[in-house]
Amino acid sequence: MNSTDLSVLKSAVNWLQAGHSVAIATVVQTWGSAPRPVGSWLAIRSDGQVAGSVSGGCVEDDLISRVQTEILTRDTPEMVVYGVSQEEASRFGLPCGGTLRLLVEPKPELTILEQLLASISSHQITKRSVNIATGESTLEPGTRNDEFACNDKEMRTTYGPRWRMVIIGAGQLSQYTADFAIASDFEVIVIDPREEYAEGLNRPDITFIQGMPDDVLLEIGVDPHTAVVALTHDPKLDDMALMEALKSSAFYVGALGSKKNTQKRKERLLEFDVSKEEVEKLYGPVGLSIGALTPPEIAVSILAEVIAVKYGARLPKKE
Known part of the structure; x- marks a missing residue:
C-alpha cells in the first residue's frame, strides 16, 4: 500500500471513530488514460472533507455532491461510472476520453478498517473482500501475487505494508x-x-x-x-x-x-x-x-x- 492510500485508510478510521459518516470510493476499472490506477482510494466525510483521490481532481467535486445528497443515505455500495461518453469525459476533464468505474461504500465497517490498518502496520499482507449486494466485508491473509478483482457480486483488494x-x-x-x-x-x-x-x-x-x-x-x-x-x-x-x-x-x-x-x-x-x-x-x-x-x-x-x-x-x- 502506498503512503497516499495508507493516509486515506487512517483518515477514514479516525473519522469513523469520531462519529462521522464516511463513504469510501475505490477505483475498480479504468478505460483510456485514467489519472489514477485501479485500487486507488478516496474517503469522503459527510461534511465534504476528503482524503485521497480517484481522478486527480477531475470528478471529485461531483462525487462529493452525490455522496452527500444520495449515497450516504443508502446502506449498500453503489457502482458509479464517469466518462461513458466523450461528452461526459470532456465535461469532467478526463484525459483522452478516459473512463472511471468506482465502487462507493456508504457504510464501511469500522472494525474491519481498524483490523486492516493493524495488519498493514504489522507488515502483513491482507485481502479485503466486499460483498456488493450487502456491503459487508471480510479480511483474510493475502499474498503478493493476489490481483485486484471486481465483478457484479464482489470486490477483492489486497493490501500490503508500505515498501x-x-x-x-x-x-x-x-x-x-x-x-x-x-x-x-x-x-x-x-x-x-x-x-x-x-x-x-x-x-x-x-x-x-x-x-x-x-x-x-x-x-x-x-x-x-x-x-x-x-x-x-x-x-x-x-x-x-x-x-x-x-x-x-x-x-x-x-x-x-x-x-x-x-x-x-x-x-x-x-x-x-x-x-x-x-x-x-x-x-x-x-x-x-x-x-x-x-x-x-x-x-x-x-x-x-x-x-x-x-x-x-x-x-x-x-x-
Whole structure:
C-alpha cells in the first residue's frame, strides 16, 4: 500500500471513530488514460472533507455532491461510472476520453478498517473482500501475487505494508539515498551504531536506529516488502547486516563496493552461516551501471535498481 492510500485508510478510521459518516470510493476499472490506477482510494466525510483521490481532481467535486445528497443515505455500495461518453469525459476533464468505474461504500465497517490498518502496520499482507449486494466485508491473509478483482457480486483488494528501505550506515551517500527513497514512497530506516553519525539523521521523515545492524534487522523484522542496502563500506558493519538480510525474505539486498570487493565479500559470507544460493542474491556493486560518480548520482543508480527489482523489470548486465 502506498503512503497516499495508507493516509486515506487512517483518515477514514479516525473519522469513523469520531462519529462521522464516511463513504469510501475505490477505483475498480479504468478505460483510456485514467489519472489514477485501479485500487486507488478516496474517503469522503459527510461534511465534504476528503482524503485521497480517484481522478486527480477531475470528478471529485461531483462525487462529493452525490455522496452527500444520495449515497450516504443508502446502506449498500453503489457502482458509479464517469466518462461513458466523450461528452461526459470532456465535461469532467478526463484525459483522452478516459473512463472511471468506482465502487462507493456508504457504510464501511469500522472494525474491519481498524483490523486492516493493524495488519498493514504489522507488515502483513491482507485481502479485503466486499460483498456488493450487502456491503459487508471480510479480511483474510493475502499474498503478493493476489490481483485486484471486481465483478457484479464482489470486490477483492489486497493490501500490503508500505515498501521499506533499510539503509546500513548514515554517511553522505546514505542521506542522498534516503532522500530519493522517500521521494519514491519508501518508508526509510537508517541503522548505524556510530555516535558521530547520529546527529545528521535527526529528521522526522527517517527512522534512525543507533545499534548494530544485524541485531536491529532481527528486531524490526525483514519482509518481502523490504530492501536492505549496505552503504558503510566497513565490512564490520556491512557484512554482519548482509548475513541477516540475505537469509531473510527481503526483495532486494545490495552493498556498496567495487566488483573486486564484492567478490571478496561473497567469499567472506560463504565462510559464515550463509548458503551459496543466499549469497548470490546480493546485488553488488550496488546500483545500475549508469556511470555515476558523485553521491547523488550513485543514490539515483541505487534507487533505479531497487525500483526495477521491485517491479520485476529486466536489469542490464553490469560491465
